[in-house]
Amino acid sequence: MKPKRRNTLHSQGGKKIELLEMKNIYKKFPGVIANDNVNLDVEGGEIHALLGENGAGKTTLMNILYGIYQPDRGEIYINGKKVTIRSPRDAIELGIGMVHQHFMLIPTHTVAENISLGFKEAPFFYPTRVIEERICDFTDRYGLKINPRAKILQLSAGEQQRVEIIKTLFRGASLLILDEPTSVLTPQETEELFSILKRLVEEKHSVIFITHKLEEVMEISDRVTVLRKGKVIATVKTKDTSKKELARMMVGREVIFQLERKKIEKGEEVLKVKDLFVENDRGLMAVKGVSFNVHKNEIFGIAGVAGNGQRELVEAITGLRRVKSGKAEILNVDVTNSSPKRIGDIGVAHIPEERIRFGIVPNLSVYENAVLRDYYHEPFSKGSFLNYPYIKEHTKKLVREFSIDTPSIETPVKLLSGGNIQKLILAREISTKSNLIIAAHPTYGLDVAATEYIRKLLLKKREEGAAILLVSEDLEEIFELSDRIAVMFEGKFMGIAPREKTSLQDIGLMMAGSKTLEEKDED
Amino acid sequence: MKIKVERRGEISPKKRFVYLILSLIIGFLIGGLIFLFKGINPFYALQKIFVGSFGSIYGWKETITKAIPLMLCGIGLTLAFKGKFWNIGADGQLLFGALLATWIGLSLGKTYPAFVVLPLMFVGGFISGAFWGIIPAIMKVKLGINEVITTLMLNYIAEQFIQYLVYGPWKGKTQYGFPYTDNFSASATLPVIKGTRIHYPTLIIGIILAILIYIFIMKTKTGYEIRVIGENPEAAKYAGINFLKTTIIMMAISGGIAGLAGVGEVAGIHHHLTTPTQISSGYGYTAIIVAWLARLNPLVVILSSIFFGGILVGGDTIQTSMGLPFATINIFNGLILISVISINFFLEYKISIKR
Numbered sequence: 001m002k003p004k005r006r007n008t009l010h011s012q013g014g015k016k017i018e019l020l021e022m023k024n025i026y027k028k029f030p031g032v033i034a035n036d037n038v039n040l041d042v043e044g045g046e047i048h049a050l051l052g053e054n055g056a057g058k059t060t061l062m063n064i065l066y067g068i069y070q071p072d073r074g075e076i077y078i079n080g081k082k083v084t085i086r087s088p089r090d091a092i093e094l095g096i097g098m099v100h101q102h103f104m105l106i107p108t109h110t111v112a113e114n115i116s117l118g119f120k121e122a123p124f125f126y127p128t129r130v131i132e133e134r135i136c137d138f139t140d141r142y143g144l145k146i147n148p149r150a151k152i153l154q155l156s157a158g159e160q161q162r163v164e165i166i167k168t169l170f171r172g173a174s175l176l177i178l179d180e181p182t183s184v185l186t187p188q189e190t191e192e193l194f195s196i197l198k199r200l201v202e203e204k205h206s207v208i209f210i211t212h213k214l215e216e217v218m219e220i221s222d223r224v225t226v227l228r229k230g231k232v233i234a235t236v237k238t239k240d241t242s243k244k245e246l247a248r249m250m251v252g253r254e255v256i257f258q259l260e261r262k263k264i265e266k267g268e269e270v271l272k273v274k275d276l277f278v279e280n281d282r283g284l285m286a287v288k289g290v291s292f293n294v295h296k297n298e299i300f301g302i303a304g305v306a307g308n309g310q311r312e313l314v315e316a317i318t319g320l321r322r323v324k325s326g327k328a329e330i331l332n333v334d335v336t337n338s339s340p341k342r343i344g345d346i347g348v349a350h351i352p353e354e355r356i357r358f359g360i361v362p363n364l365s366v367y368e369n370a371v372l373r374d375y376y377h378e379p380f381s382k383g384s385f386l387n388y389p390y391i392k393e394h395t396k397k398l399v400r401e402f403s404i405d406t407p408s409i410e411t412p413v414k415l416l417s418g419g420n421i422q423k424l425i426l427a428r429e430i431s432t433k434s435n436l437i438i439a440a441h442p443t444y445g446l447d448v449a450a451t452e453y454i455r456k457l458l459l460k461k462r463e464e465g466a467a468i469l470l471v472s473e474d475l476e477e478i479f480e481l482s483d484r485i486a487v488m489f490e491g492k493f494m495g496i497a498p499r500e501k502t503s504l505q506d507i508g509l510m511m512a513g514s515k516t517l518e519e520k521d522e523d
Numbered sequence: 524m525k526i527k528v529e530r531r532g533e534i535s536p537k538k539r540f541v542y543l544i545l546s547l548i549i550g551f552l553i554g555g556l557i558f559l560f561k562g563i564n565p566f567y568a569l570q571k572i573f574v575g576s577f578g579s580i581y582g583w584k585e586t587i588t589k590a591i592p593l594m595l596c597g598i599g600l601t602l603a604f605k606g607k608f609w610n611i612g613a614d615g616q617l618l619f620g621a622l623l624a625t626w627i628g629l630s631l632g633k634t635y636p637a638f639v640v641l642p643l644m645f646v647g648g649f650i651s652g653a654f655w656g657i658i659p660a661i662m663k664v665k666l667g668i669n670e671v672i673t674t675l676m677l678n679y680i681a682e683q684f685i686q687y688l689v690y691g692p693w694k695g696k697t698q699y700g701f702p703y704t705d706n707f708s709a710s711a712t713l714p715v716i717k718g719t720r721i722h723y724p725t726l727i728i729g730i731i732l733a734i735l736i737y738i739f740i741m742k743t744k745t746g747y748e749i750r751v752i753g754e755n756p757e758a759a760k761y762a763g764i765n766f767l768k769t770t771i772i773m774m775a776i777s778g779g780i781a782g783l784a785g786v787g788e789v790a791g792i793h794h795h796l797t798t799p800t801q802i803s804s805g806y807g808y809t810a811i812i813v814a815w816l817a818r819l820n821p822l823v824v825i826l827s828s829i830f831f832g833g834i835l836v837g838g839d840t841i842q843t844s845m846g847l848p849f850a851t852i853n854i855f856n857g858l859i860l861i862s863v864i865s866i867n868f869f870l871e872y873k874i875s876i877k878r
Contacts, residue, residue, distance in 0.1 A: 030531055320760060340763030352761055361755045372751070372762045376744055384743050 016204055017095050017175045018044040018079050020065075025074035027060055034060040035071070036230040042175065047197060047207045049217040049238070051250055052227035053447030054418060058210045061227070062177050065208075066098045067091040097168025098177040101184075103160050107153040111135070111146055115167050131170075138166055142199045143192075156512075157305060158189030165196070176200070177208045182216060186305055187475065187508035194220050212250070212448065214243045226250055251448050259455055259480055262463055266483065267296030270436050270467035271317070276326035278309070278316040286312040288491035289326070294436065299458065299468040301482030301499075303475060303507055309491040310471045311353065314440050317469075318350045319343045330436055344373050347435035351425055351442050353471075355418070359425045362414035366406050367395040369413045370428050394431075402427040419450030426454060430461060437461060440471045455481060475504060489513040528872050539818070542870050543863070547816075550862030554855040561847060568841055575840025576833030584719040585839075588792070590832030591722065592617065592784035592803070594729040596810030597817065597824040598736050599780035603656075604819050605740055606773050607753035612659060612674030613781040614807025615681035618799055619655040620648035620782025621789045622685060625693075625704060625796040628789070632711030640710045645728070645786050652782015653775040655681065660774035664767045678807070682799040689797055704796045713791035722791025725783070729825070732780060736821040739776075749773050781807060805853065809835065812860040831856070 020042045027035040034057045042048045052058045063069045065076065067085040076083050078094055085091050088098070105114050112128040112135065123130055132148040139145055144162050152160060161181060168176055178197075182190045197207055197220060209221060217224050218238060225235040226249040233249045271294040280286035286309040294300040304310055315321035317328050319340040328336050335343050344350075350373075352358035360369050371380050371391050379390050395409045404423045406416055413421060422442065430437065439458065443451040458481060462468055472478050478485055479499060486496040487510035494510040555565030576582045596613040603610035624644040631640050659673035688704075695705035713722040740746040748769045752759040759766070788802050789795065796802070813831050817823035838852025 319763070340761065344763065350761070357755075358757050358761045361751050361758050363754045364750065368747070368750075372758065375747055375762075381744050384745070386742060386744055386747055388742070 016044055017042075017206060019077075020175060020206070021077040021080075022061070022065065023075045023077065025061060025064060025071045025076075027057075027064060027069060027071050029060075033230045035064070035074075037074070038227070038230070038232050040225055040232070040235070042206050042208055044174075044206050045201050045204045046222040047201055047209055047220055049209045049211060049221035049224040050227065051211060051214075051217055051224055051246060053212055053250060053449070054445060055229075055447065056227040056250075057230040058227055059179060062098065062179065062208065062210060065091065066096060066177060092171050092173070095172055095174040096177065097171060097173025097175070099161065099164040099168060099179065099181060101179045101181075103157075103164055105152045105160060105163060108151060110149050110151050111155075111163050111166075112148040114152060114163060115148075115170055119167075119170050134170070135166060138169060141203070142196050144196055156189070157184040158186070158192065161185070161193065162196070174204075175206045175208065177210070179210045180212075181209070182211070182213065184306070184473070186511045187504060188512055190216075214246055214250075217246060218243055228252060247448070259452075259459060261459060261480075264297050264463060266298040267465065269293050269295055270331055271469065272327075272329040273317065274327045274329075276313065276316060276328065277324040278312045278321060279324055280309075280312050285324070286491050287316065290488075290491075290493055291326075292486060292493065292496060294467040294469050296465050296467050297462055298483045299462050299470055299481050301478040301485045302469070302471045302488050303478045303485060304473070304488035304511055306473055308488045310440070310488055313488070314350075314353075314438055314469075314471060317343075318348065318438060341376065344433060345377075347433045349429035349433040349437040351422075351429055351437070351439040353440035353444070355422055355425055356414075360413050360421060363412050365410050366399070366404075366413055366416070366424065367392050367409045369424060370395040370398055370409075373428060374432050398424070398427040398431060401431075419446045419453075422446060422450065422454065426457060430457070434461060434464070434466050437466050437468045438471075439468065441473065442470070443472075443474065443477060475507060478507070479504065487511055528874050531871060531873050534870055539870065542866050543816070543818070546862045546866035547859065549866075550859035553862065554858040557851060557854055557858075558847075561851075563845060563847075568845065571841050571844060572834060572837025574837075575844075576836040582833075582836060584721060585836045586829060586833040587726070588720045588722075588832070589835045590829045591725050591729060591787055591791075592806040593810050593813050593831055593835075594824055594828035595725070595732070595784035595787070596781045596807050597813035597828050598729065598733050598821045599777040600810055600814040601817065601819045601821045601824060602736055602740065602749065602773055603777040604814055605753050606749040606770065608660070608663070608770065608773065608777075609671045610656070610659070610674050610774065610777055611671055611811070612655065612677050612778070612807070613810050614803050614805065615674070615678035616652040616655045616778035616781035617785040617788070617803055617807050618678075618681040618685055620652035620779075620785030621796060621802055622681075622688075622785070623651035623782075624648040624786040625707075625789050628707045628711030629704060632708040635710060637710040637712075641713065641724070641790065644711065644790055645783060648782040648786035649779040650782070652785065653779035656774040656778020656781070657771055660770045661767070664770050685796065685799045685802075693796065695795065698795075702798050703793075707790065707794045711790060712794055713787065715791065720792060722787055725787035725791055728783060729828075732783075733821045733825050736776070736780075740821070745769065745772055781810075804835075809856055812856055812863070815860065816863055 022038065022040040025035045025038040038057070038061055040061065050058045060069065064071050065085065067087045067090050076085060083094060085094065112131045115135070116122040116127040116131050135146060135148045144166055146159060146162050146166065152163065165176065181193060185193060201207060211217060221238045223235060223237055224246065226233040226246060228250060274291050276287055276290045277285060278287035290313060292300065302310055312321060316323050319335065319338050319342065323336050327334065330343065330346050330348060333346060335346065356362060361372065374380050375386060379387060381387055392409060398404065399406060399409060402423050404427065405420050413424065416424070443454050446454070455477065458468055470478070470481055482499050484496055484498050485502060485507065487494040487507055489511065490513060494513070551569060555569060558565040558568040576586045596617060600610060600613055624647055627644045627647045628640065631643065655677060658677060659670045662668040662673050663670045689702040693704045695703050697705055713724055715722050740749065748764045751762060751764060752766065752769060784806065785802065793802065809831055813824060813827045816827040834852065834856065838849060841847050842849050
């Protein structure tokens with residue numbers, strides 16, 4: 001079936017998807033059933049949230065709908081007619097569009113150029129001219145504000161997302177799949193996205209919204225389907241349910257929303273950073289004169305959209321990146337441009353961002369990964385040799401204490417789930433180093449249970465006297481854990497404030513760079 | 524019809540072994556096509572190869588002789604490949620080892636006894652092979668230059684340099700104009716097993732090194748660092764591993780062991796330095812296949828080097844008995860390498876065809 005292509009842009013596809021049905025979808029991967037007879041129906045003009053923890057099968061289901069995977073069994077019907085979707089190309093033909101979590105845009109090209117790429121109706125000569133006109137048309141209709149001539153690399157994450165949405169609309173999508181769309185947005189950008197989505201559904205588009213955030217489900221969706229371990233637990237009308245009920249369905253047990261957080265006086269200074277300047281990989285200044293202190297029994301949270309210098313800041317403090325100027329001291333030891341080993345030996349735990357890329361060696365075993373940062377000193381090694389009997393004993397202890405779910409300590413780490421990999425990293429770092437804990441996006445991409453576990457652990461370490469530097473994009477996490485909050489924007493702190501004296505709204509504005517805060521801090 | 528490609532879960536050692544054997548058989552079958560093009564029954568040719576190498580006492584003697592340099596180079600390569608350092612330069616490292624060993628043998632051989640000269644030749648060969656291996660290591664870590672290119676180019680430099688020496692300043696006065704250096708004296712010559720060309724001291728060194736390198740990779744701190752760098756350089760950086768130091772140690776050992784193979788060839792087989800094609804006949808390249816066939820396990824290299832030693836001998840056999848050029852066996856070896864490496868894909872992924 002080929003939808004009529006003519007006049008697509010103005011009528012939004014010759015055909016509307018009035019009803020999408022996925023029936024008894026079954027998909028097995030080695031060792032795991034990703035989708036177990038899943039049924040899903042999405043009506044025209046609705047926002048349908050797909051809620052579930054990581055590994056629940058949400059993304060697999062959507063990849064099947066978008067033609068990236070083929071189901072082992074099951075059928076897909078559009079407007080009551082059975083369809084076969086073998087590739088994303090088929091999906092696009094049928095009017096299905098997908099906005100991936102990681103954008104697929106060419107940074108050095110303009111918005112219009114990116115959209116014209118792969119857009120079949122673009123004229124051969126001056127394709128962007130026609131497209132620019134049509135982009136303006138979308139801006140008026142849906143509030144998709146964008147400058148067609150801007151280069152992608154000049155755009156914020158929110159704007160890039162709008163480009164992705166426009167791209168799918170250009171290709172005639174009437175059903176949009178958004179995969180965790182708010183994970184890269186500031187609260188204000190999230191609001192804008194939601195108003196765009198509302199206007200899209202007013203025009204009888206439909207939206208499938210993949211998320212694990214309950215607030216968003218409650219705010220934006222009409223109906224919600226909850227997945228757990230590959231199975232549909234329920235599909236309910238959003239207005240007939242509550243956050244608590246959804247959480248229970250998603251996790252399979254009661255979830256505590258407010259973690260217990262003891263009031264505790266902060267102790268002496270552990271980390272002192274003064275006027276730090278650090279360059280990024282391209283030789284541009286990424287950290288521009290940042291100063292702060294972190295104390296014993298304190299969690300210092302750095303909020304901000306990724307790419308504003310947080311990575312460079314953390315790398316400079318942990319010895320992975322050279323400091324251009326300024327100073328970092330840990331427990332009164334100058335660690336400016338020290339080696340990572342020396343900094344580790346002072347008792348600095350580092351939970352790196354992108355845990356699989358930086359934090360582990362995927363093909364090595366659990367026990368070899370458990371000593372990645374300690375292998376070189378006693379008792380993990382003796383002379384030139386590693387002390388494997390001791391390392392294995394130590395690892396078994398960690399696996400028990402931190403309840404890491406692994407078939408054995410010999411298993412290659414790549415076969416563990418994200419949550420268990422993160423637990424292993426935390427176990428490795430915290431078990432031998434606990435003066436200063438530097439945690440970058442520690443719960444990113446983890447399920448509710450693992451997230452809860454890790455946040456509790458950080459709070460426990462705070463009570464035990466560790467100084468904790470927490471970098472996160474997740475504002476909920478920043479507010480739940482931090483004693484003081486700094487917001488980083490374009491390499492600078494927009495301000496540092498005690499948690500009680502600030503609001504989500506303020507932090508959001510600071511993340512977008514449109515507000516600064518007077519130093520209310522006593523340091 | 525559609526083709527599905529899916530990742531498999533954990534792979535059992537048994538399955539790995541079955542696939543390895545399968546890859547060899549496929550390699551042989553594809554390699555057999557070359558003989559078919561030449562109008563020779565491929566099964567007859569394969570039979571000739573294996574009878575020539577493993578079918579007689581003489582065949583075995585020659586097979587082991589050829590296995591010695593393959594074993595040493597192969598052991599060195601397992602180490603470099605574990606660190607994902609694509610050392611294509613074992614041949615040049617071998618030649619450089621031969622070079623310094625020759626110099627030591629010629630200058631000391633006449634005045635000192637064997638128990639002084641021979642160890643010095645091995646030490647010298649190790650050092651000069653290591654030197655030739657360290658150059659690309661430094662160029663990679665410090666300047667970011669791809670090691671495949673540098674190691675390969677250094678092979679040519681080593682070859683041409685030796686070519687120059689044996690035709691020029693080092694040309695022997697007693698060799699009637701042949702491109703050889705003077706022959707080594709007895710104290711610079713390795714003993715052989717009687718009636719064979721097997722210079723057993725080198726063989727023993729090879730077997731001992733296989734064990735030592737296995738222990739080095741699996742049990743020592745440096746071995747661990749090499750594996751971490753090879754598997755995930757980002758994590759190695761995060762762990763504070765010193766890339767320059769580790770890569771230099773790794774390539775010094777890898778090149779050094781290849782250098783020992785060069786010592787064996789000049790002191791055990793030729794008893795003088797001669798043209799590079801005579802000394803090595805591409806051992807450093809064949810050793811790449813030897814190392815991969817052993818799945819980068821130095822202990823298994825002992826077996827895979829004997830296997831490929833046999834194929835080289837078989838190559839000589841078909842060269843003489845069927846009048847095929849020796850290059851045939853190189854093509855054959857190359858096809859086996861491609862087969863052994865590509866089977867990895869089928870090990871990691873399951874492919875099914877549905878109609």
